[in-house]
Structure formats: structure tokens, C-alpha cells
Amino acid sequence: MIDQKVALELKNINKSFTIYNERSDTLKGWMKNIFRLSTDKSKLKVLKNISLKIDKGEKLGVIGRNGSGKSTLIKIMSGAYLPDKGGKVVRNGSSMLMSLKVGMNHELTARENIYVNGSALGLRVKEIDNRFDEIIQFAELEEFVNTKTRFFSNGMAARLAFSVAVNAGADIMFLDEVFAVGDKKFKRKAIEVLEKSWLDGRTVVMVSHNMGNLKKYCDRVLYLKNGKIEFLGDPKRAIKMYNEDNS
Amino acid sequence: MTKIINWLYEGNRMERIWLLSQIEFKLRYYGNKLGLIWALLNPIAKISMFYVMFVHLMGVRMDNFVLYLFSGFVIWIFFTDVTNRSIIILKAKQSLYENTNMDKVEIYISLIVSCTIGLIFNLSIYIVLSMISGLFPTWHYIYFILIYINLTLLSLGIAMILSNLFLLFKDVSQLWNIATTVLFFLSPILFRGELVAEKLPIIIYLNPLAGIINNTRAILMEQQVLDWGMLGYNYAYALVLVFIGIYMLKVIAPKSSELV
Numbered sequence: 286m287i288d289q290k291v292a293l294e295l296k297n298i299n300k301s302f303t304i305y306n307e308r309s310d311t312l313k314g315w316m317k318n319i320f321r322l323s324t325d326k327s328k329l330k331v332l333k334n335i336s337l338k339i340d341k342g343e344k345l346g347v348i349g350r351n352g353s354g355k356s357t358l359i360k361i362m363s364g365a366y367l368p369d370k371g372g373k374v375v376r377n378g379s380s381m382l383m384s385l386k387v388g389m390n391h392e393l394t395a396r397e398n399i400y401v402n403g404s405a406l407g408l409r410v411k412e413i414d415n416r417f418d419e420i421i422q423f424a425e426l427e428e429f430v431n432t433k434t435r436f437f438s439n440g441m442a443a444r445l446a447f448s449v450a451v452n453a454g455a456d457i458m459f460l461d462e463v464f465a466v467g468d469k470k471f472k473r474k475a476i477e478v479l480e481k482s483w484l485d486g487r488t489v490v491m492v493s494h495n496m497g498n499l500k501k502y503c504d505r506v507l508y509l510k511n512g513k514i515e516f517l518g519d520p521k522r523a524i525k526m527y528n529e530d531n532s
Numbered sequence: 533m534t535k536i537i538n539w540l541y542e543g544n545r546m547e548r549i550w551l552l553s554q555i556e557f558k559l560r561y562y563g564n565k566l567g568l569i570w571a572l573l574n575p576i577a578k579i580s581m582f583y584v585m586f587v588h589l590m591g592v593r594m595d596n597f598v599l600y601l602f603s604g605f606v607i608w609i610f611f612t613d614v615t616n617r618s619i620i621i622l623k624a625k626q627s628l629y630e631n632t633n634m635d636k637v638e639i640y641i642s643l644i645v646s647c648t649i650g651l652i653f654n655l656s657i658y659i660v661l662s663m664i665s666g667l668f669p670t671w672h673y674i675y676f677i678l679i680y681i682n683l684t685l686l687s688l689g690i691a692m693i694l695s696n697l698f699l700l701f702k703d704v705s706q707l708w709n710i711a712t713t714v715l716f717f718l719s720p721i722l723f724r725g726e727l728v729a730e731k732l733p734i735i736i737y738l739n740p741l742a743g744i745i746n747n748t749r750a751i752l753m754e755q756q757v758l759d760w761g762m763l764g765y766n767y768a769y770a771l772v773l774v775f776i777g778i779y780m781l782k783v784i785a786p787k788s789s790e791l792v
Contacts, residue, residue, distance in 0.1 A: 302790070310791075312701045365630045365789045382631040389627075392559055401555055404548040405628045455633070 291377060292457050292488035293339040293362060298372040300332040300357055300512075331357045332368075333512045339488060341377070341456075346499035346520060347492045348527050349509035355492045356384075356461055358509065362490060363459045378456025378488075381406060383463045389442050391435035395426055398434055399449055406453035416452050423474065424448035440467055451478045457488045464495060496524050545638065552642035557649050560617075571653050575605045582722055596665055596753065599658070603752050604721035604745050606654045611687050611741060612712055613647045618691030619698050619705045622785060623792040630789050636781060640691055644684055651680075658752070672751040675758050679748055682763065685770035686740050692777025696784040699791040720745050736762075740769045 305314070305326045318326075331354045339345050349355050360366040361374060363382040368374060389398045399420055403413040413420075421427055424444045434442055444467050460483075464475055476498070483489060484502060493499055499506055499520055506523035508516040510530070516523050540546055561568050579601045586592040594600065618640065625639045655676075659669060697704045719741045720728050728735050728742060736742045743762040750756040784791075 310700070310702045312703050312707070315701045360789065363631075367786050367790075379633050381633075384631070390555075390559075393555065397555060400551060401628070404544060404551050405632045405634050407543060407632070409544045410547055410551065 289377070290340055291338050291375075292341040292343065293377065293490070294373075294375040295335055295337050295362065295368075296373040296375075298332055298335040298358075298361060298374070299330065299369040300354070300361060300366065300372075301328050301330045301369055303327075304329050331512050332361070335514060337507070337514070337517060339490065341488055342486060343505070344484065344489045344491065344503045346503035346506040346523075347490065347509060348494070348496075348499065348506060348523065350531060353509045354512040355509055359459050359461050359490060359492050363457075376457060379407070380457040380459065381450070381453065381455035382459040382461065383447070383450050384461035389434040389437075389446060391433065394431050394433050395421070395424075395437075395445055396430050398445065402446065402449045403453065406450060407455070408453055412452075420448045420452060423451060425471070443467065444471060447475060451482065454482065454487065457490070458483050460489065460491045460493075462492055462494070464493060464498060496528075500524065545635075548634070549638050549642045549645065552638070553645035553649070556617075556642055556646035560646065560650075568653075571650055572657065575602060575609060575654055575657070578605055586722070596667065599662055599665060599667065599753060600749070601721070602654075602658050602661060603749050604719070606651065606658055607683060607741065607745050607748055608716065608719065608721055609654060610647055610651045610683060613650060614643060614687035615690050615694060615708065615712070617647075618643060618695050619708060620695070621691070622695045622699060622788045626789065626792055636785055636788075640688055640695075643691065644688060647687075648680075648684075662752070667753065670755050672755050672757065675751045676748070678758065678763065679744060679751070682766050682770055683744055685767070685774050686744070689770055689773025689775075689777045692781050693773065696777070696780035699784055699788055715739060715741065718742070737765065740766055740773075 303326055335358065347355050347358060357366060359382070361368050361372075362376075363380050364374065364376065365382060390401065393401065396417075399417065400410065400413055403420075404410065408416075421430055424441075424447070426441060426445060429437070429441070434445065437445070447463065447467075460479075464472060464479075467475070479502070489502075491499065491503065503520050505518055506516075506520040507514060508523045508527050515530075516526050540549075561571055579598060582601055583598060587597060621639055621643060622636070628634055629636050629639065662669070694704060694708055718728075718735050718739045736746075743759070743766045747758050747763060747766075750758060
């Protein structure tokens with residue numbers, strides 16, 4: 286039973302990935318693995334013994350070098366990945382993961398993608414109807430409402446996904462480098478959204494390389510080094526440790 | 533049952549399933565220039581081909597042979613539509629369930645609903661053709677609801693199994709392609725159900741579609757009641773596959789983000 290003050294609890298989280306040097310996703314490869322005929326593989330341990338609690342309404346930042354396990358950790362927190370045996374993740378409330386890779390169906394138009402993604406994020410069709418113009422204006426894609434997103438640049442698609450999510454929301458928000466979306470103007474708007482809507486009363490876990498944002502918005506910062514918690518606590522101290530290690 | 537209804541009405545789930553079904557249907561039929569005409573062309577092309585082959589080349593004489601073929605194809609097209617499109621569904625819809633609290637089962641239900649729109653379309657054409665041929669709908673048609681539920685459970689079970697197997701090995705689509713070719717010739721679509729029952733009775737029990745197609749013809753063409761024994765057997769068959777599918781969905785699908 287989770288303490289009602291706690292939004293998210295991780296107990297003894299380890300995460301390993303098996304790296305196959307030959308193709309394993311065929312029936313032949315699968316059979317070889319089952320009967321242990323293939324030896325051409327190795328284990329990559331990405332996260333090691335992570336345990337922590339995040340209180341409701343708390344803003345937690347996650348920093349670390351590329352490959353330190355930040356995105357894997359946030360995916361385990363959100364439920365997209367499962368931890369290795371023995372680990373446990375308890376979420377108290379609905380959750381939403383936002384990353385630059387948030388998908389669009391490229392066979393659909395911007396309009397259809399707004400409805401599908403909005404609905405997947407829990408919005409009712411009427412709510413989407415009411416906010417449709419707002420969403421498309423925020424994404425600055427007024428001229429491309431009926432264009433299939435396969436003709437969009439990566440930046441345009443990411444802006445559209447971000448704009449839909451602005452109008453959605455969950456008890457726990459996982460933000461994986463989302464403030465790298467778009468140009469300067471769009472980034473400024475994205476920060477405004479964070480301040481006005483996402484930070485308000487919600488629990489937020491934020492992976493970012495923008496130390497200014499982390500200092501400003503986070504109550505605690507987790508410094509992840511080689512898959513282990515190097516430090517968890519005061520944002521300034523965490524950032525100082527990170528900078529010292531990487532200077 | 534109450535649990536399922538409560539689950540369906542939780543949040544915006546019903547609305548979302550309907551929205552995803554419409555999008556699926558649109559992607560299937562409006563994604564190309566001929567649009568909905570494809571839905572009509574598919575059975576007509578198959579029926580014409582087999583009609584010419586059987587009636588003109590092989591000299592088969594049978595009353596209402598076109599209706600006979602059509603009734604078999606209505607079932608076959610629904611079954612292959614659901615199962616073929618399900619194979620990559622966990623990969624194709626990954627972004628929808630990975631980032632939100634959306635249940636993966638919704639994706640399968642929307643696929644079924646979208647294919648049901650196609651089934652209704654084909655069935656309507658069948659009824660029109662049937663009336664043109666002098667066979668008017670009877671109260672026996674009401675039994676089609678039972679057949680539809682049976683067919684849906686069967687297709688859903690296989691869809692869940694195939695899509696989860698795809699996460700483990702990607703050549704499942706090639707294997708299913710071979711399996712459906714074999715299944716087509718083991719199903720009484722082109723030939724009479726009684727013929728299979730006489731020559732190879734085990735096929736009726738091994739092939740879950742055989743009983744469904746025979747029962748469909750019994751009510752649509754022959755104004756007979758259902759073969760209840762066969763219907764019960766087919767329901768049990770479909771439910772076993774659904775349980776296997778649910779088990780795989782619980783064990784394999786949670787790792788889908790890592791496996792696709």
C-alpha cells in the first residue's frame with residue numbers, strides 16, 4: 286500500500302538490456318535463444334539499484350551524461366519499460382510521458398493527429414473541438430491543418446505533439462528533454478506552458494540538460510552516473526557535482 | 533460483464549475506441565484513390581474469379597453459386613482483415629499507449645470495430661444480391677449475431693496472439709501468410725461443407741472457421757437454424773484462443789516498447 290502523499294515510488298530498480306550481435310528477432314534467432322544455441326550476445330546493465338520516493342506535487346529533475354540511463358529511468362517510471370526482476374514501480378495517479386519522439390501517425394493529417402493524440406491523452410472529442418484552434422495556433426501550423434504530417438519537418442511534428450499535450454495533463458508528468466522543441470520563440474512559449482499549467486499542483490519529473498530550468502523549477506535533482514544515483518537532493522549541489530565531474 | 537461495461541465507460545474510452553475505429557477504417561479505404569470501392573471490389577473480384585473457374589471451366593452446377601461464394605467470403609474477409617492487420621499493431625500504435633494511460637486492449641477493439649464496418653458493408657451487398665436472386669431475408673438472420681460474436685472472439689484471440697508473437701520474431705507475418713493460404717483451402721468457402729465433413733471430418737473441428745462458415749450459410753441461404761453443437765464447439769475454441777491471447781498480452785506486451 287502506497288502512502289497517499291507519495292506520487293511515485295521506485296524500489297530496487299535494475300534494468301539490463303540484452304545486446305545481440307546477430308539477428309535475434311526472427312523465428313530462427315528466437316529458437317536459438319530458447320535452446321541457448323546462440324552465445325553471441327551480451328548484457329548491458331543500464332540502471333543499478335535505484336530506489337526513491339517522489340511526493341505528490343514535487344518537481345524532480347534528472348541530470349547525467351548521455352548514456353547514463355536518464356531516458357531509461359523515466360521510461361521505467363512512466364511504465365513504458367519494465368524493471369528487471371525484483372524491482373517495483375508504484376504510481377499513484379494517471380501519468381503522461383512527453384518526449385521529442387512523441388509519435389504522429391504520418392498517414393494522417395495534422396487535424397486527425399490532434400484528435401487521435403488528444404483522445405489518447407484523455408481529452409474528450411468536445412474538449413478537442415473547443416480547443417482545436419488554440420492547439421493549432423500554439424503549434425504555429427494554421428496553414429497546414431489538413432496536411433498529412435509526413436510532409437512535416439521533425440520540428441513541426443514535435444511542435445504539434447507538444448501543443449496537443451499542453452491541453453492534456455496527468456497527475457504525474459514525465460518530461461524527457463521536451464524544452465528542446467522548436468526555435469527560440471517556441472521554446473519560450475513552452476516554458477510559459479510549463480509555468481502556467483504543468484507545474485501547477487502536478488508531480489513533474491523532468492530530464493533536461495538545461496541547468497537553468499532545473500535550478501528554477503525543481504525541488505530536488507537526481508544526478509545519475511553510470512546508471513547509479515550519484516546524488517539526490519538540493520538542485521544547486523547536484524548541478525555543481527555534475528559540472529565538476531564533467532569539466 | 534458489469535466489469536467490462538464499467539471499463540468501457542471509464543473516462544473517454546468509448547469515444548476513443550470509436551475515434552480510432554473510424555481512423556482505422558479511413559486509413560484502410562480512403563488511403564488510396566479508389567476509396568470505399570476497394571471494399572466492394574475485393575469480394576467481387578474474388579467471387580468473379582472463382583465463379584469463372586468453377587462454373588465455366590470446371591462445369592460445376594449449383595443453385596445460387598455466387599451467393600454461396602459470397603457468404604463464405606463475408607466471413608473470410610473479416611477474419612483475414614482483422615488478423616493480417618493485427619500483426620504489426622503493437623508496433624504501429626506504440627506511440628499511443630507508450631506515452632499515456634491507454635489500455636492496449638482498446639487498440640484491438642478499435643481494429644475489430646473498424647473491420648465490422650467492412651463486414652456490415654459486405655453483408656448489405658450480400659442481402660441485396662440475395663434479394664435479386666429471389667432469396668429474401670428471414671427471421672433466421674437474427675442468429676447471425678451469435679455467429680458475429682463467435683467470429684469476433686476468434687479473430688480477437690488470434691490477433692492478440694499474432695501481434696505478441698511479432699514482438700518476439702518479426703517473420704510471423706510470412707508464417708501467417710502461409711497459414712492463411714492453407715486455411716483458405718481447408719475452409720468450406722469454395723466447396724460444400726458436407727463434402728469436407730464426409731471426406732475429412734477432422735478438418736471441421738481443427739479449422740475454427742469451417743463451422744462458422746457452415747452455420748452462416750445455414751441461416752443466410754438455407755433458412756435453417758444453427759448447428760448448436762458446432763456453435764458451442766466454435767465458441768469454446770474461440771474462447772481458448774482469447775485466453776491464450778490475454779495471457780500473452782499480460783506477459784509479452786508489457787515489454788513491447790523494448791521489443792518493437
